[in-house]
Amino acid sequence: VAGPLERLKDRLREIQDLSAVARLLEWDQQVTMPPAGAQHRASQRATVQGLVHELLVSTEIERLLEELRPLEESLEPDSDDACLLRLVRSDVEKETRVPAELRVEMERTASAAREVWVTARVASNFELFRPALEHTFELRRRYVECFDDVEEPYDVLLDDYERATRTTDVRTTFAAVKERVVPLIERVRGREADDDFLRGTFPPEQQEQLARVVIEQFGLRPGAWRLDPTEHPFASSTGFDDVRITTNYNAEDITSFFAVMHEYGHALYEHQLPQHLVRLPTGRYCSLGIHESQSRLWENLVGRSIGFWRVFYPRLQEAFPEQLRDVVIKRFHRAVNRVQPSPIRIHADEVTYPLHVILRFELEQELLAGTIETRALPEVWNERMHEYLGIEIHDVAEGVLQDTHWGSGYVGYFPTYLLGSVMSVQIWAAAMRDLGDLDELVGRGEFTSLREWLGEHVHKHGRKFLPQETLRCATGTTIDPTPYLDYLESKHG
Amino acid sequence: VAGPLERLKDRLREIQDLSAVARLLEWDQQVTMPPAGAQHRASQRATVQGLVHELLVSTEIERLLEELRPLEESLEPDSDDACLLRLVRSDVEKETRVPAELRVEMERTASAAREVWVTARVASNFELFRPALEHTFELRRRYVECFDDVEEPYDVLLDDYERATRTTDVRTTFAAVKERVVPLIERVRGREADDDFLRGTFPPEQQEQLARVVIEQFGLRPGAWRLDPTEHPFASSTGFDDVRITTNYNAEDITSFFAVMHEYGHALYEHQLPQHLVRLPTGRYCSLGIHESQSRLWENLVGRSIGFWRVFYPRLQEAFPEQLRDVVIKRFHRAVNRVQPSPIRIHADEVTYPLHVILRFELEQELLAGTIETRALPEVWNERMHEYLGIEIHDVAEGVLQDTHWGSGYVGYFPTYLLGSVMSVQIWAAAMRDLGDLDELVGRGEFTSLREWLGEHVHKHGRKFLPQETLRCATGTTIDPTPYLDYLESKHG
Numbered sequence: 001v002a003g004p005l006e007r008l009k010d011r012l013r014e015i016q017d018l019s020a021v022a023r024l025l026e027w028d029q030q031v032t033m034p035p036a037g038a039q040h041r042a043s044q045r046a047t048v049q050g051l052v053h054e055l056l057v058s059t060e061i062e063r064l065l066e067e068l069r070p071l072e073e074s075l076e077p078d079s080d081d082a083c084l085l086r087l088v089r090s091d092v093e094k095e096t097r098v099p100a101e102l103r104v105e106m107e108r109t110a111s112a113a114r115e116v117w118v119t120a121r122v123a124s125n126f127e128l129f130r131p132a133l134e135h136t137f138e139l140r141r142r143y144v145e146c147f148d149d150v151e152e153p154y155d156v157l158l159d160d161y162e163r164a165t166r167t168t169d170v171r172t173t174f175a176a177v178k179e180r181v182v183p184l185i186e187r188v189r190g191r192e193a194d195d196d197f198l199r200g201t202f203p204p205e206q207q208e209q210l211a212r213v214v215i216e217q218f219g220l221r222p223g224a225w226r227l228d229p230t231e232h233p234f235a236s237s238t239g240f241d242d243v244r245i246t247t248n249y250n251a252e253d254i255t256s257f258f259a260v261m262h263e264y265g266h267a268l269y270e271h272q273l274p275q276h277l278v279r280l281p282t283g284r285y286c287s288l289g290i291h292e293s294q295s296r297l298w299e300n301l302v303g304r305s306i307g308f309w310r311v312f313y314p315r316l317q318e319a320f321p322e323q324l325r326d327v328v329i330k331r332f333h334r335a336v337n338r339v340q341p342s343p344i345r346i347h348a349d350e351v352t353y354p355l356h357v358i359l360r361f362e363l364e365q366e367l368l369a370g371t372i373e374t375r376a377l378p379e380v381w382n383e384r385m386h387e388y389l390g391i392e393i394h395d396v397a398e399g400v401l402q403d404t405h406w407g408s409g410y411v412g413y414f415p416t417y418l419l420g421s422v423m424s425v426q427i428w429a430a431a432m433r434d435l436g437d438l439d440e441l442v443g444r445g446e447f448t449s450l451r452e453w454l455g456e457h458v459h460k461h462g463r464k465f466l467p468q469e470t471l472r473c474a475t476g477t478t479i480d481p482t483p484y485l486d487y488l489e490s491k492h493g
Numbered sequence: 494v495a496g497p498l499e500r501l502k503d504r505l506r507e508i509q510d511l512s513a514v515a516r517l518l519e520w521d522q523q524v525t526m527p528p529a530g531a532q533h534r535a536s537q538r539a540t541v542q543g544l545v546h547e548l549l550v551s552t553e554i555e556r557l558l559e560e561l562r563p564l565e566e567s568l569e570p571d572s573d574d575a576c577l578l579r580l581v582r583s584d585v586e587k588e589t590r591v592p593a594e595l596r597v598e599m600e601r602t603a604s605a606a607r608e609v610w611v612t613a614r615v616a617s618n619f620e621l622f623r624p625a626l627e628h629t630f631e632l633r634r635r636y637v638e639c640f641d642d643v644e645e646p647y648d649v650l651l652d653d654y655e656r657a658t659r660t661t662d663v664r665t666t667f668a669a670v671k672e673r674v675v676p677l678i679e680r681v682r683g684r685e686a687d688d689d690f691l692r693g694t695f696p697p698e699q700q701e702q703l704a705r706v707v708i709e710q711f712g713l714r715p716g717a718w719r720l721d722p723t724e725h726p727f728a729s730s731t732g733f734d735d736v737r738i739t740t741n742y743n744a745e746d747i748t749s750f751f752a753v754m755h756e757y758g759h760a761l762y763e764h765q766l767p768q769h770l771v772r773l774p775t776g777r778y779c780s781l782g783i784h785e786s787q788s789r790l791w792e793n794l795v796g797r798s799i800g801f802w803r804v805f806y807p808r809l810q811e812a813f814p815e816q817l818r819d820v821v822i823k824r825f826h827r828a829v830n831r832v833q834p835s836p837i838r839i840h841a842d843e844v845t846y847p848l849h850v851i852l853r854f855e856l857e858q859e860l861l862a863g864t865i866e867t868r869a870l871p872e873v874w875n876e877r878m879h880e881y882l883g884i885e886i887h888d889v890a891e892g893v894l895q896d897t898h899w900g901s902g903y904v905g906y907f908p909t910y911l912l913g914s915v916m917s918v919q920i921w922a923a924a925m926r927d928l929g930d931l932d933e934l935v936g937r938g939e940f941t942s943l944r945e946w947l948g949e950h951v952h953k954h955g956r957k958f959l960p961q962e963t964l965r966c967a968t969g970t971t972i973d974p975t976p977y978l979d980y981l982e983s984k985h986g
Contacts, residue, residue, distance in 0.1 A: 017540035020533070021514055024521060028731075032525065036717035037735025040513070043772065044732065047510035051544065224529035238521075239537065242530025279536065 005071065005081065008064040012088065013279040015055050022048045024238040029111070031228045031246060042111035049107035056095045065089055083464035084282045091281065094159075097146040106139050110409030117407025118231070124397040126378050133406055134374045137367050140411050144368070154365050157412025161288040162419060164466045167365070170415050173422065173481055174361065177354050180485045184351055185389075188339045188492055195335035197327050202257075204229070204249035206319040211247065211260040213315060218264050218298065218447050220271050232404045233259040233346070235266035235295075240278045243267045254320070255336060255347060258299055265298030266291055268451065272459035287467035288413060292420020293427055294454065300350055300421075301428045302450075306333050307443030339492055341389035343398040351492050353421065355388040360403075360414040368411070423471055425484040427458065430475040498564065498574065501557040505581065506772040508548050515541045517731040522604070524721045524739060535604035542600035549588045558582055576957035577775045584774065587652075590639040599632050603902030610900025611724070617890045619871050626899055627867045630860050633904050637861070647858050650905025654781040655912060657959045660858070663908050666915065666974050667854065670847050673978045675881075677844055681832045681985055682883070688828035690820050695750075697722070697742035699812040704740065704753040706808060711757050711791070711940050713764050725897045726752040726839070728759035728788075733771045736760045747813070748829060748840060751792055758791030759784055761944060765952035780960035781906060783951065785913020786920055793843050793914075794921045795943075799826050800936030832985055834882035836891040844985050846914065848881045853896075853907040861904070916964055918977040920951065923968040 002010070025045050033041060055061070068085060075082035095103075113132035120129035144153040154167040211227060221241065230246035237243045245263040250256035269291055277283030285291050302308050309316075309329055316332075317324045324332065339349045345356040363380070366372040372380055381400040382393045393399035405413050431453050432438050441449060457474040464470075468478045495503070518538050526534060548554070561578060568575035588596075606625035613622035637646040647660040704720060714734065723739035730736045738756040743749035762784055770776030778784050795801050802809075802822055809825075810817045817825065832842045838849035856873070859865040865873055874893040875886045886892035898906050924946050925931050934942060950967040957963075961971045 013536070014540045014544070017537045018544075021518065021537055021541065024517065025514065028517060028521065032719065033731075034717050034719050034735050034737075036714065037732045040732035040735060040771070043506070044510045044514055047507045048514065051507070051511075221529065224527050226525065226527050238526075239530045239533035242527050242533060244527075278533070 004064050004067045008061065008068065008088070009084075009280060011055060011058075011061055011064075012084075012281060015052055016279045016281060016284070018048055018052050018055070020237070020239050022052070023236050027236045027238055027244055027246075029114070030230050030232070030234070031244075035115075038112065038115040042108050045111045046104045046108035050100060050104040053095060053098070053100050053103045056092055057100075061088075061092060065092065078464075080277065080282060080464065084280060087281055087463060090163075094147075098143065099146070102139070102142055102146070106143065106409060109135055109139060110407075113409065114404065114407045117401070117404060121397050121401045124395050124401070126396045126401060129401060129407065130374050130377075133377075136406055136409055136411065137374070139409075140368060153368055154412065157364075157368070158415065159412075161410075161413050161416050162467055163287060164468070165287075165289075165419075170361070170419065173479060174354075174358050174415075174418060176481045177418065177422070177485065178358060181351060181354050181488065182388075184489060184493060185339065185341065185355075188351070189341070189390075191339075193338065193340070194331065195338050197323055197332075198255055198335055199253050200320075200323045202249075202251055202254045202320055202323065204251055207249040207251075207254075207257060210312075210315060210319055211257070214260055214312065215245070215264050215267075217311075217445060218261075218268070218302075219451050220264075220267060224271065225267060233263050235263040235270065237267075237270035237273075240273075240275070241271075243270045253347075254316075254323070258303055258336070259346065261303035262295045262299035265295035268298070268454070269294040269459055272451075272455040274460050274462045277462050277464075282462050282464045284463045286461065286463050286465065286470045288416035289419035289423060289467050290458065290470055292417050293423035293471075294420075294458070296421045296424040297428055297454075301424060301438075302442055302447075304333075304337055304350070305439055305442055306330075307439045307441075309333050309336075310443045311445040337491070341391050343385065343391060343393055344402055346402075350421075351488055352389055354418050357414055357418040359384050359388060361418075364411055364414065419479065422479060422481050422484045425487045426471065426475045426477070426480060427454075429483050430457065497557045497560045501554065501561065501581070502577075502773060504548060504551075504554055504557075505577075505774060508545055509772045509774060509777070511541055511545050511548070513730070513732050515545070516729050520729045520731055520737055520739075522607070523723050523725070523727070524737075528608070531605065531608040535601050538604045539597045539601035543593060543597040546588060546591070546593050546596040549585055550593075554581075554585060558585065571957075573770065573775065573957070577773060580774055580956060583656075587640075591636065592639075595632070595635055595639070599636065599902060602628055602632060603900075606902065607897065607900045610894070610897060614890050614894045617888050617894070619889045619894060622894060622900065623867050623870075626870075629899055629902055629904065630867070632902075633861060646861055647905065650857075650861070651908065652905075654903075654906050654909050655960055656780060657961070658780075658782075658912075663854070663912065666972060667847075667851050667908070667911060669974045670911065670915070670978065671851060674844060674847050674981065677982060677986060678832065678834065678848075678882075681844065682834070684832075686831065686833070687824065688831050690816055690825075691748055691828055692746050693813075693816045695742075695744055695747045695813055695816065697744055700742040700744075700747075700750060703805075703808060703812055704750070707753055707805065708738070708757050708760075710804075710938060711754075711761070711795075712944050713757075713760060717764065718760060720753075726756050728756040728763065730760075730763035730766075733766075733768070734764075736763045746840075747809075747816070751796055751829070752839065754796035755788045755792035758788035761791070761947070762787040762952055765944075765948040767953050767955045770955050770957075775955050775957045777956045779954065779956050779958065779963045781909035782912035782916060782960050783963055785910050786916035786964075787913075787947065787951070789914045789917040790921055790947075794917060794931075795935055795940075797826075797830055797843070798932055798935055799823075800932045800934075802826050802829075803936050804938040830984070834884050836878065836884060836886055837895055839895075843914075844981055845882055847911050850907055850911040852877050852881060854911075857904055857907065912972065915972060915974050915977045918980045919964065919968045919970070919973060920947075922976050923950070 022045060025041065025048065029041050065088065072082060072085045113136055116132045117129055120126065140157060144156045147156045150156055152167050158165055158167055215227065224241040225243045225245065227245045229249060231248060233247040235243065235245045245267050247259045247263055248256060269285055273285065274283055309332065313329045313332060339351040341352050342348055348356050378396050378400050385391055385393050431450060435449050435453055438450060461470050461473055472478055515538060518534065518541065522534050558581065565575060565578045606629055609625040610622055613619065633650060637649045640649045643649055645660050651658055651660055708720065717734040718736045718738065720738045722742060724741060726740040728736065728738045738760050740752045740756055741749060762778055766778065767776055802825065806822045806825060832844040834845050835841055841849050871889050871893050878884055878886050924943060928942055928946055931943060954963050954966055965971055
């Protein structure tokens with residue numbers, strides 16, 4: 001008969017399998033599912049989420065955790081099993097507070113609301129989406145109420161994506177970013193544009209071929225990933241050695257191509273999670289912030305560097321000769337690094353990007369507190385976009401309806417994008433200390449050592465430690481916006 | 494508080510959701526999953542199957558069923574709820590006999606063995622597959638041992654796919670088929686062939702376009718289905734209004750196109766299952782035999798009729814002018830109905846097809862009994878193919894390795910193909926009695942009345958009744974091979 005630790009792990013493996021299945025249900029819904037299947041899919045997702053909940057808060061797991069207390073105290077605190085027990089205790093403690101019905105309804109609503117969002121966005125009609133949005137926030141308020149020992153309500157939501165991270169600390173980090181980014185935007189605003197060649201005709205077929213070339217050269221295990229077109233780019237791991245990148249090829253704008261490098265960063269993280277912890281909660285990614293640090297690192301620090309384009313620009317020119325034949329690499333590189341306030345977050349340049357995130361971070365807190373009514377949201381959105389970036393929004397599809405997150409039930413998720421951007425530069429600097437001139441390596445098309453360094457210093461820890469502990473493992477410090485801001489200023493200032 | 498019937502239904506809906514998820518896991522594995530994901534996928538499928546088992550045999554359901562006995566006795570026996578309770582009692586009774594570990598191992602082995610089968614088939618190497626095959630049959634023997642009240646072991650396996658059907662009855666039906674089909678093959682053998690034009694160049698892109706035209710004209714609800722290429726054609730319902738057809742386009746042989754009509758028949762059945770029973774076990778398909786009666790009906794009685802080609806042949810000629818410009822419709826129609834013994838079951842003509850099934854039905858019983866060793870299987874296969882169809886097999890990929898079934902753990906499944914073929918003609922005759930000249934309707938491209946008749950007389954019953962009861966609802970009688978054999982003889986004799 002298996003001992004209590006093995007019995008616990010068996011249950012946890014089942015729960016992890018169900019979570020992977022939940023990710024497949026979501027990937028499939030966005031990539032392959034016939035649209036009419038949405039209603040039944042919502043039930044399926046709710047059922048799976050309900051079972052995850054039921055299994056996690058079972059008396060069986062409770063008893064096993066109790067039984068394992070003496071063992072836990074005898075273990076090295078950083079050992080795999082100690083980390084596992086600590087993590088599971090915390091997950092169970094949290095999940096126990098949430099009634100099963102609420103968990104199921106959150107999932108069902110998320111799945112259904114996403115379809116409503118798709119329709120509303122296509123129709124550029126916020127009112128179509130508003131009831132679903134209201135319901136989403138109402139459910140989040142009920143969720144927050146399950147936790148009575150937090151400094152502020154938003155902490156609860158944030159914790160789902162970035163464990164043990166306080167809203168007040170995020171606010172401090174974001175304030176520091178805003179303080180130096182706003183003047184930086186002012187300084188570069190009005191610089192002459194020379195990037196018309198980025199808009200034109202870029203057939204998706206060629207973009208896809210190139211995307212595969214980039215992914216293969218960056219490196220993922222063969223036969224263990226796929227790439228599909230979708231409305232909103234994302235990467236998802238639906239199993240070990242089964243990582244799925246999606247992207248959106250804009251046939252008229254080649255800058256959409258950067259999403260490929262971004263999603264590659266996510267995929268690589270999933271690909272290099274610790275194999276010996278597969279199907280255990282410690283074998284998953286640490287947090288969305290750490291995840292995003294990986295995607296932003298590949299998108300910006302690699303993908304927008306001159307070295308990267310030294311390797312890939314000839315192939316890009318070859319794929320789109322009419323567009324790029326007469327554009328020399330330096331001009332191209334300058335164009336894809338141009339700072340220019342624009343309405344869509346996922347197409348934003350590195351410098352204006354933080355303000356897109358900060359806007360959503362603020363609005364989520366206000367919507368949660370009820371200090372903004374959903375009815376007023378498009379107007380508030382547009383006003384703040386004007387205030388922060390000086391631009392006018394004329395279409396809700398390019399404003400408040402642009403992101404899938406709220407429709408998919410992800411509230412508290414956005415801040416991790418900026419936390420990740422900040423951490424990406426800290427991690428890049430740490431890798432530089434070990435590997436020397438990374439720009440030079442990238443410029444030779446040599447990605448193996450960077451990939452392996454990230455595997456060794458970030459990915460291999462999985463979810464054993466808290467996000468800030470993981471960052472400390474990789475860089476020696478916790479989050480610090482200074483390197484990020486120095487980088488932005490030195491590159492764009 | 495919900496009453497016991499509603500509580501039972503809630504649990505059953507969860508189980509049905511998990512089963513739909515299991516179908517998605519399988520569809521995804523065959524259509525979209527990166528190959529390296531197979532190992533983890535096997536765990537996921539085993540976990541889901543294990544949970545289905547665990548939920549079904551729970552004391553909760555046992556107690557609810559007990560509590561509901563008085564209600565059940567008061568209900569009309571054919572009412573939705575009476576059928577549901579009867580069905581669930583039988584499903585639970587059966588599942589209770591199977592240890593959870595065995596259920597999980599069967600599923601895990603199936604998922605892993607399928608990948609082994611793919612490799613072995615590509616390599617034309619039976620020995621690669623043999624250990625997995627042996628393990629599959631070993632598990633089936635353990636499964637059979639869970640049931641001690643059957644006439645013969647194979648009954649247990651058959652019951653999984655065709656409820657309450659005895660091996661001895663199948664044997665009788667198949668003997669009657671063999672008795673008239675063998676001489677029929679003798680009579681037509683040696684007729685001069687005129688079908689070279691079916692082999693040549695048929696680009697998959699055009700085949701796919703045509704497949705979509707055919708499916709749309711036959712009729713499925715828009716936005717509620719998809720069509721994908723795969724190694725082995727199949728259709729799967731991964732949710733209500735989410736039906737997925739797969740097929741294999743042979744670029745050198747247009748007869749592969751008939752798989753589309755075949756899979757359409759399966760898809761239509763799933764599409765017309767009773768909506769008010771969605772997510773309940775009574776809302777699923779009745780049996781694989783009834784399922785196959787639908788696919789064979791659309792493939793053969795519609796798809797190989799002259800009327801069908803009067804509608805579609807001009808489009809086929811247009812798609813493949815080099816191949817078919819000079820071939821008149823009658824000649825084409827004769828060619829696609831040519832009787833010619835051949836090695837591959839799914840490409841077999843209507844007349845030789847039954848012998849492919851009978852071969853597998855016999856071998857499965859012998860493998861289960863251990864009277865054939867797996868080592869000897871390719872040789873026995875080849876001998877019998879020679880004996881039944883007079884052909885030589887030179888490559889295991891065209892012999893014993895051709896089908897995915899045993900690799901996927903489906904033992905006892907094959908007979909339903911022939912049962913379905915037999916029933917398809919009975920159902921066609923019944924539809925004729927109500928609708929008049931079906932060939933004439935088909936020849937006008939009018940498929941709505943047939944589709945609706947099938948919905949009303951076959952599909953709407955879902956899984957409320959046993960297969961033979963369902964057949965009786967549709968045709969007034971139980972299975973009878975005479976109409977089928979009359980049809981084969983009058984068409985081909």
